[in-house]
Amino acid sequence: MNIQVALDRLNREECFQILEKTAPYVDWIEVGTGVIKEYGMSIIREVREAYPEKTIVADMKTCDAGKHEAIQAFDAGADITTVMAFSADKTIIDTLDVAKLQGKKVMIDLLGVSERKRVQELKELGVTLVSLHIGKDMQETGEGTGTLFDLTHGISGLETAVAGGITLETLPGIVAKRPDTVIIGSAITKAGDPAEAARAMKGLISE
Numbered sequence: 421m422n423i424q425v426a427l428d429r430l431n432r433e434e435c436f437q438i439l440e441k442t443a444p445y446v447d448w449i450e451v452g453t454g455v456i457k458e459y460g461m462s463i464i465r466e467v468r469e470a471y472p473e474k475t476i477v478a479d480m481k482t483c484d485a486g487k488h489e490a491i492q493a494f495d496a497g498a499d500i501t502t503v504m505a506f507s508a509d510k511t512i513i514d515t516l517d518v519a520k521l522q523g524k525k526v527m528i529d530l531l532g533v534s535e536r537k538r539v540q541e542l543k544e545l546g547v548t549l550v551s552l553h554i555g556k557d558m559q560e561t562g563e564g565t566g567t568l569f570d571l572t573h574g575i576s577g578l579e580t581a582v583a584g585g586i587t588l589e590t591l592p593g594i595v596a597k598r599p600d601t602v603i604i605g606s607a608i609t610k611a612g613d614p615a616e617a618a619r620a621m622k623g624l625i626s627e
């Protein structure tokens with residue numbers, strides 16, 4: 421099971437400080453949407469150069485112009501780019517085509533999806549990687565990752581990531597569901613000791 425550290429609501433300096441402290445304990449690095457909006461593709465390039473051995477996820481949250489945005493992310497050095505599940509099927513297919521050509525991957529963000537039917541459709545379009553996701557704003561209303569796994573339960577052949585306010589306390593319940601990747605943002609990046617937070621989470625997952 422991978423740990424993906426999500427770099428969100430941080431400036432460039434903070435992103436690299438967090439990575440310096442946590443890199444030994446994380447497998448995948450997510451350059452968050454807000455960070456990309458602030459710095460553009462150049463920050464993905466910088467992370468790629470600094471961490472050539474890590475899997476880099478560009479959280480582009482693409483919902484249109486799929487081909488163009490996938491090329492942008494992959495050319496900057498991302499291994500995986502994210503696309504919203506509600507996008508038009510054409511957008512999904514276009515990004516999958518670019519990924520296939522470049523030997524990269526697309527992660528479909530299921531934020532806001534409540535019906536398994538859409539997950540099944542995505543699979544039929546050729547999607548192989550999805551993220552079960554409770555967004556920041558809905559986390560504030562108390563929504564948790566509890567029932568998210570119902571969306572993919574019984575649908576075979578999908579690699580799953582899960583995100584949304586996961587903490588050291590909620591991690592055991594998540595790990596029990598056996599996702600392939602656990603995405604953790606604030607619980608690492610806003611911790612008093614990010615290295616210790618990441619180390620503890622890696623330890624828990626490895627148990």
Ligand SMILES: O=C(CO)[C@H](O)[C@H](O)COP(=O)(O)O
Nearest residue numbers: 426583584585586604605606
């Ligand atoms: O995609 C995201 C926000 O849209 C975040 O990467 C994801 O939610 C993880 O961060 P946190 O653990 O702080 O919720």
